Amino acid sequence: MLTRFVFFSSCLYLLVALSACNSKKGCTDPYAINFDLEADKDNGSCNFPALTLHLHPTVGSEEFSLAQNYSINGVDVNFDAAQFYLSGFEIEAENTADSYELEDTYLLVKGSQHMYELGDGRKGTIKNLKLKLGVLEADNHKDPATFEAGHPLGPQTPSMNWSWANGYKFVLLEGTADTDGDGSFETPFIYHLGGDATLADLELEDLNFVLDDTEGEINLKVDFAQFFQNIDIATENVSHGDPVISGKMAANYSDVISKM
Numbered sequence: 001m002l003t004r005f006v007f008f009s010s011c012l013y014l015l016v017a018l019s020a021c022n023s024k025k026g027c028t029d030p031y032a033i034n035f036d037l038e039a040d041k042d043n044g045s046c047n048f049p050a051l052t053l054h055l056h057p058t059v060g061s062e063e064f065s066l067a068q069n070y071s072i073n074g075v076d077v078n079f080d081a082a083q084f085y086l087s088g089f090e091i092e093a094e095n096t097a098d099s100y101e102l103e104d105t106y107l108l109v110k111g112s113q114h115m116y117e118l119g120d121g122r123k124g125t126i127k128n129l130k131l132k133l134g135v136l137e138a139d140n141h142k143d144p145a146t147f148e149a150g151h152p153l154g155p156q157t158p159s160m161n162w163s164w165a166n167g168y169k170f171v172l173l174e175g176t177a178d179t180d181g182d183g184s185f186e187t188p189f190i191y192h193l194g195g196d197a198t199l200a201d202l203e204l205e206d207l208n209f210v211l212d213d214t215e216g217e218i219n220l221k222v223d224f225a226q227f228f229q230n231i232d233i234a235t236e237n238v239s240h241g242d243p244v245i246s247g248k249m250a251a252n253y254s255d256v257i258s259k260m
């Protein structure tokens with residue numbers, strides 16, 4: 001009995017000593033680009049792919065520009081500002097276990113800006129992208145001044161925040177319309193929309209985007225004309241205090257972003 005115990009414990013000792021000799025330092029996170037299958041001790045060297053959202057803003061079939069006139073539902077318009085918030089990013093992988101959230105990632109999408117940094121992704125296939133149009137309730141009643149300079153929820157021009165009580169403007173669309181078709185743009189339109197109840201779930205399915213390099217771009221189309229479905233810009237041009245206009249526009253949120 002004693003012999004067996006000594007034999008067993010010396011084997012164990014040998015095993016521990018052996019594995020210590022063979023231990024290899026490296027990146028042990030399988031979601032990193034430099035994952036080392038042979039490494040058994042992480043040395044903090046893991047690098048993750050940088051995810052970028054490449055948006056292609058349009059008004060209908062035309063590229064978005066503040067300098068251009070567009071016809072939306074038969075009314076000629078031009079924009080002074082067109083922007084909205086995106087948040088709540090969830091990356092769905094082929095296996096649910098590999099899915100992840102991009103926590104605290106906020107984007108203030110502007111018609112004039114195409115590239116947005118999403119932060120670190122994980123190596124693997126991005127099957128679906130879930131996100132929200134608007135500001136998460138947990139952040140919607142914060143003071144913009146508490147965010148560092150340059151943060152999307154920080155102070156903006158034009159302002160994207162009403163007050164502590166009312167929170168952020170999820171969507172801001174401003175411009176001028178030529179409602180009588182005489183070539184002169186005489187009617188301003190101002191849509192400022194928000195409210196916790198209008199936070200909208202968006203889902204882009206079957207992107208099947210393979211992220212296997214140091215960086216990767218998800219390309220999506222943003223069609224600002226979609227905000228105006230069922231809206232007559234000639235008569236419904238100021239959203240303030242008008243729950244009907246606000247409700248109609250919020251019902252369109254899920255159509256604004258689509259696959260390329």
Ligand SMILES: [Ca+2]
Nearest residue numbers: 178180182184
């Ligand atoms: Ca006119």
